[in-house]
Amino acid sequence: CRIRRYNFKVVTKNYTRLCSSKPIVTVNGGFPGPTLYAREDDTVIVRVVNHVSYNVSIHWHGVRQLRSGWADGPAYITQCPIPPGQNYVYNFTLTGQRGTLLWHAHILWLRATVHGAIVILPKRGVPYPFPKPHQEVVVVLAEWWKSNVEDVINEALKSGLAPNVSDAHTINGRPGPLTNCSRQGGFNLQVESGKTYLLRIINAALNEELFFKIAGHKLTIVEVDATYVKPFETETIVIAPGQTTNALLTAGKGSGSYMVAASPFNDAPIAVDNNTATATLSYTGTQSNNPTLLTSPPPRNATPIANNFISSLRSLNSRTYPAKVPLTVNHDLLFTIGLGINPCPTCIPANGSRVVGDVNNVTFVMPTTALLQAHYFNISGVFTDDFPGHPPHTFNYTGSPPSNMQTKTGTKVYRVPYNSTVQLVLQDTGIIAPESHPIHLHGFNFFIVGRGIGNYDPKKDPKAFNLVDPVERNTLAVPSGGWTAIRFQADNPGVWFLHCHFEVHTTWGLKMAFVVDNGKGPNESLLPPPKDLPTC
Ligand code: C2O
Known part of the structure; x- marks a missing residue:
């Protein structure tokens, strides 16, 4: 190395x-x-x-x-x-x-x-556990706001309301040739007949889960979030902010140029940026980078297409790359995730209230000293380790808004011993509206052992968990009005953030952190901080 x-x-x-x-x-x-x-x-x-x-x-x-x-x-x-x-x-x-x-x-x-x-x-x-591609191409999906992005969120925080959605989606930095006022054209992927390409697709958007599709071509998914999966073919990819997907594309006997599209997926009744970003895939010899073969993106609420893609994902689980799913559970946790409403006397347009994000009815407050420093140097008063492992009161999580729309605020963490195993069920509450939340855990990969719609049933649902070849990821989309169960081994001492990868929800407090204590063995503790670590 x-x-x-x-x-x-x-x-x-x-x-x-x-x-x-x-x-x-x-x-x-x-x-x-x-x-x-x-x-x-x-x-x-x-x-x-x-x-x-x-x-x-x-x-x-x-x-x-x-x-x-x-x-x-x-x-x-x-x-x-x-x-x-x-x-x-x-x-x-x-x-x-x-x-x-x-x-x-x-x-x-x-x-x-x-x-x-x-x-x-x-x-x-x-070698890769799939045919060696002729060429590899990075495809970064993102958004573009006409105004300063920091102003967008600051105005929203002042008003208590949701921020403006982006003005365009982008593929490798450009809205693409089919967007009005996008004179620079768009990203062009040049291909040769019969050759195979590995697309490394990344959703770097702040606030949008996206569909990705190429006219006239199927994609073979081989990897997500840097873990190999059992290859499968699809026309459409769904990718949440923070997720990555590697797909093989084989150029057929085609000619001309084909439209590549990235468009929003969101089945909640909220505002989204409905613009489709485009790029082109052109066969050698084609001059124009204006696509001649178009494709129509799925409707923004095409939940079946998204579910179909997500349920096709399985760990490769080969001899070389086994899926090491924890089979026992030391910490059995249930976190409700969603949005709530807290008082905000200065929020005038929002009637003296503001939207907040929460996990188990706790809206996380950012500390002014880094949690890892507080943990390592034993600085008290920065966080408390009383983050609730279960909702403070049970209710019909996916029913109409319950009476507990308000949340507590605090810098609370959940502490686990080194190498313990954690099962975490993430339950969308839909307190304001059900919405698919892309949840990211730092410091670990986890296995997605189960997923369902409605309220998680701790008696029935675990019986159907996949403990053999569940997909391994670092970011997952909890389905709107549903739940997802993950398992991971706490083999990484430190402080690890868990949050919604919709930046607006993180800002609102849909976040928490795990503290994993050092183990006793020689290689089981956090290394000392580097000398140039910034101070607060
Ligand atoms: Cu990609 Cu905590 O984020």
Whole structure:
């Protein structure tokens, strides 16, 4: 294995999209930012220098960070942010992982434009468990707002209401040739007949789950969230913010150019950005990058298409890549997730109330000292470890709004011993409206052992759990008005954030953290913090 060094300069750059220009925060001037390449077991050293006026931090989404929590990146959870003019070196090893992940800013809403791909190739000489592609292509899906993204969320926080949705979706930074006022055209994937391509698709959007589709071509899914899956064919991919999907595409005997589409999936009665981002897939010899063969994106509420895709995902579970599903459960947890309403006397348009996010009726309050520092140095008063493992009162989670729409606020964590096994059922409550929440857990991969609609039944539902080849991920979409059960082994000491990867819901407090204590063995404790760790 090797050491891979990168320099990430966080700088402001002017971009023109949708016929207007604005300065955006970027890494090295890119939207999307640079792709980080490494091999399994390599050590990655990224020097991040902050040249903008915001505090920044960078998260390596899906990287396990075994014992290296100091490099995980969420501001005020594992580190204090990097102030303007300062820098911090992220140093971590990609233990036992290969595939596509993403990096993104993990403070404020900066990840709207501060994001990029992580490509982890297998160890040298180790083949993919699928046919070797002729070429690999990174496809980053995101959003574009005409206004300053920080203004969008700040206005929403002042009013107590939901923020404006984005003005366009983007594929590799561009809304695409079929968007009015997108003169720059779009991303073009040039292919040759008979050749196979590996698409590394990333949803870097803040607030939208997306469908992805290519006219006239099927995709073979081989990997999600940097874990291999049993290959299957599909016309449409559904991908939540923070998720990644590797798909093989075989160019047929075609000619001409075909439309590539990314469009919203959301079956809740809320506002979404209904724009479809487009790109083109053109066969060699085709001049135009205006697609001639079009495809229509699924309707935004096409839940059956999404369910069909999600239920097709299975771990590869081969001899080389076995699914190591925990078969016993030490901590059996049930978290309701959703939105509530709390008083806000200054919120005038919202009638003195504001929307909040919650997990088990706790709205998480960001500390002013990083939790990992408080944990490691035993600083008291930063967090309490009384996060409830079950809802404070049982109710019909998916029924009409119950009387407990208000939440408690606090910086509460759930503490587990090293190497214990956790089963966590995430139950959508639909307190305001049922909605699919993309939940991300830092520091671990988990197995999705069960999923259903309605209220989770602890007597009946576990009997149908898949403990053989469930898909392994770091981010999952809990179905609206339903639940998902995951299992993971707490083999990574530190403080690990769990939150909705809709940035608006995280901002509102739909987040919590696990603390995993050190084990007793020589390699079972968190490493000491690096010398340049920023202070708060
Ligand atoms: Cu991709 Cu905590 O985030």
